[in-house]
Amino acid sequence: MAALQFQLQHTDAQSKARAGEITTDHGTIQTPIFMPVGTVGSVKSLTVEQLKSEVKAEIILGNTYHLYLRPGTEVLEAAGGLHQFNGWDKPILTDSGGYQVFSLAGNRKIKEEGVVFQSHIDGSKHLFTPESVMDIQRSIGADIVMAFDECPPYPSDYNYAKKSMELTHRWLDRCITHFNNTPDKYGYTQNLFPIVQGGTYKDLRTASSQFMANANLTGCAIGGLSVGEPEEMMYEFTQLCCEELPIQKPRYLMGVGTPWNILECIALGVDMFDCVMPTRNGRNAMLFTSKGVINIDNKKWEKDFSPLDDGIDCHISNYYSKAYLRHLMKAKEITGLTLASVHNLAFYLWLVKEARKHILAGDFVSWKNELVPVLKTRL
Numbered sequence: 001m002a003a004l005q006f007q008l009q010h011t012d013a014q015s016k017a018r019a020g021e022i023t024t025d026h027g028t029i030q031t032p033i034f035m036p037v038g039t040v041g042s043v044k045s046l047t048v049e050q051l052k053s054e055v056k057a058e059i060i061l062g063n064t065y066h067l068y069l070r071p072g073t074e075v076l077e078a079a080g081g082l083h084q085f086n087g088w089d090k091p092i093l094t095d096s097g098g099y100q101v102f103s104l105a106g107n108r109k110i111k112e113e114g115v116v117f118q119s120h121i122d123g124s125k126h127l128f129t130p131e132s133v134m135d136i137q138r139s140i141g142a143d144i145v146m147a148f149d150e151c152p153p154y155p156s157d158y159n160y161a162k163k164s165m166e167l168t169h170r171w172l173d174r175c176i177t178h179f180n181n182t183p184d185k186y187g188y189t190q191n192l193f194p195i196v197q198g199g200t201y202k203d204l205r206t207a208s209s210q211f212m213a214n215a216n217l218t219g220c221a222i223g224g225l226s227v228g229e230p231e232e233m234m235y236e237f238t239q240l241c242c243e244e245l246p247i248q249k250p251r252y253l254m255g256v257g258t259p260w261n262i263l264e265c266i267a268l269g270v271d272m273f274d275c276v277m278p279t280r281n282g283r284n285a286m287l288f289t290s291k292g293v294i295n296i297d298n299k300k301w302e303k304d305f306s307p308l309d310d311g312i313d314c315h316i317s318n319y320y321s322k323a324y325l326r327h328l329m330k331a332k333e334i335t336g337l338t339l340a341s342v343h344n345l346a347f348y349l350w351l352v353k354e355a356r357k358h359i360l361a362g363d364f365v366s367w368k369n370e371l372v373p374v375l376k377t378r379l
Helices: 048-055 064-069 073-079 082-086 098-103 130-140 158-180 202-214 231-244 259-267 277-283 315-319 322-330 334-361 364-376
Strands: 005-011 018-024 027-031 033-035 060-063 092-095 106-110 115-118 125-128 144-146 191-193 220-222 251-253 272-274 286-289 292-295
Touching: 005 334, 018 334, 027 033, 027 334, 033 334, 048 315, 048 334, 060 064, 064 073, 064 092, 064 098, 064 125, 064 130, 073 082, 073 130, 082 092, 092 098, 092 130, 125 130, 130 144, 130 158, 158 191, 158 202, 202 220, 202 231, 220 231, 231 251, 231 259, 259 334, 259 364, 277 286, 277 334, 286 334, 292 364, 315 334, 322 334, 334 364
Parallel strands: 033 272, 060 092, 092 144, 144 191, 220 251, 251 272
Antiparallel strands: 005 018, 018 027, 106 115, 115 125, 286 292
């Protein structure tokens, strides 16, 4: 089968925003795109059918760290890979687990070989190396797999950020060598993306972006942002990375963000996004809508029988009322978590698809500048 292809269809005249199409063996993805996060092989509280028909997702994420611990590679291989296991037949991207090792796992010890860490589930000890992470991702079988990186915390001093970046670069070389020496497991092509690091230091970010560009892989990710740094700094470093990365390859900004973060980063030249915010915040009663942000727990929605959002193309958002969802949340009814998550994800997918329409139409910047203040409004 064929390696990932990226066709750049249009670049906005007033910004760096791009419309494109990624082709994988599990189908095409129109960019810019938002990817729902399905950490343990499922997007929390949603079925595959809801992801397809309501959310209209084109690609979802799985996570190497979580899937390695549960259900494990033996089960995934016996199933024929994650696509067969969870029934999602469109593209999948797996994060390398680097971020989780650094944020979730206990007693981690970083050395040249890799990272020794304790499982957050039962405390058992494990070793992740660039080679083992490639093997795990081969077993999971995602269409796009990420290189194993170290994600330095924010803030990090210059020396730590530099050492961490250089380690990530050496690990990338090992990832590429091992990945190229191992076959695809399930009859379709997997594609490796590197991850730019370098903390919040311009010279390091520039050097890392150039290193990743020179690796000449099918796309590139920008990591280590949206980890607590100010919003303006995140934009500054996203712009800096995009300026160094190849024009003809997709750019993936990891872990970003709010709806307005996504629009601003599309304007800087990013093509792909993922974030737990729509699902996590949804489960905690925060709804993102085409008219602004709603805390559905608030009493003001108690007798508001208008739809969750009649401005987007989603049956659940158009059908169920704010009062009903508030009642479900207050009653701690599990259906409430599903409805809030479906709505928020459908809104995020609607947003990037609208952005694409306006990029192609040539009025993206004026549309974005008008919409961002609306999206930020607390209703």
